[in-house]
């Protein structure tokens with residue numbers, strides 16, 4: 037096993053990996069930018085190396101500076117976390133050249149999965165269905181029209197170098213095709229410096245389900261089941277869970293999707309932890325979408341349900357150890373749900389709102405896990421993504437996990453900056469969510485439903501009710517004892533301040 041590992045990341049994932057290293061008896065080295073001097077990941081590391089200014093391009097994305105820090109501290113390996121250099125094939129190759137182990141797949145696997153058209157070819161070679169589409173980028177409006185007519189509208193244009201919805205356009209009819217192709221091409225050009233765009237048949241109201249895979253250097257490959265990631269906003273996942281509610285209706289689906297994912301990993305010559313993403317249509321047909329060649333933000337739901345530590349497994353695989361268990365030994369117990377807690381304002385279109393955390397009170401208890409990268413008194417810097425941490429719960433059933441999550445969210449309080457905590461309470465109370473009827477348009481539909489509910493009660497009535505409640509309280513009247521299922525944060529706060 038390694039003696040020392042450098043973590044080329046920041047925030048909650050750097051903390052998560054550093055904890056894993058400590059547990060494995062491995063020294064952990066943090067790197068940090070000028071904006072992260074006081075960050076939690078720096079505090080929990082055994083050593084910390086400054087690597088440059090706040091701008092990611094001059095710190096966390098600088099291969100030279102990260103490699104220099106690893107060499108200077110005598111690290112054996114680099115864990116890239118997610119984002120930053122984690123899916124950079126050149127970085128993986130340069131680690132190897134510098135005599136360092138990159139804790140992730142080989143450069144070739146990263147490169148082939150980074151190109152969407154190439155990844156689709158790998159999936160087809162593995163005998164896995166891909167969304168019907170072109171094998172090559174489309175070469176112009178005339179060809180695009182012919183191909184789209186063949187598929188039938190609606191179709192989807194996607195950047196070949198893309199991911200994350202960038203350079204993606206839905207096209208509903210031929211009249212809209214040419215402009216959409218122009219838009220997608222220029223967005224792809226701007227985002228990836230590669231304007232090639234290919235075409236797929238559009239899947240309506242799909243679910244987004246991904247499969248966790250693990251492959252070692254000895255030819256063993258297994259899957260750890262799925263994560264349901266359909267609840268997204270602007271291509272950012274917001275809530276993830278395991279199992280997918282769909283697997284309850286169709287238990288064989290996990291096995292079939294899992295086997296497909298393992299075949300893709302094998303066909304790509306993949307080693308280490310990876311995730312194979314699928315779209316699932318309303319008839320439960322699944323189609324390969326892309327493969328993420330890194331540890332994912334939402335990995336904890338898989339850890340809680342399978343009881344397996346993905347960071348630990350990544351370290352063992354990277355150190356050359358064979359997987360210590362077979363597919364048959366993988367079990368799934370209970371249900372886990374994760375919320376991505378972000379410094380953003382749900383009342384202002386989820387505008388990122390960095391700033392100082394003046395107080396923070398976190399939920400604890402059985403089945404509650406908080407992977408956080410922050411602490412009270414710390415200022416969330418504006419240079420990076422606004423993820424503060426992930427609240428993850430486990431319980432025996434999805435219903436119990438949902439209730440446990442609601443309770444944990446009520447206990448969770450962060451002041452000083454706005455967060456999306458209140459938004460999760462809305463989702464968790466939603467009938468469609470409770471019924472497990474999830475799809476990628478879920479949040480937009482939720483907002484539409486809520487908008488309707490709001491306009492049914494006028495602003496004035498609500499204002500009068502608030503004033504009446506305040507008068508009632510201040511008059512020193514008795515506060516009604518809340519039934520245990522209806523704790524109000526206002527009432528709790530009032531008790532704490534002795535307002536009654």
Ligand code: MV4
Nearest residue numbers: 167192199200201236237238239244268271476
């Ligand atoms: C699709 C699709 C429907 N049909 N492809 C969005 C991100 C990118 N990685 C793939 N995406 C989609 N591709 C076809 N042919 C719908 C989406 C999509 C989506 C996918 C996963 C999670 C959320 C999504 C939200 C909107 C659209």
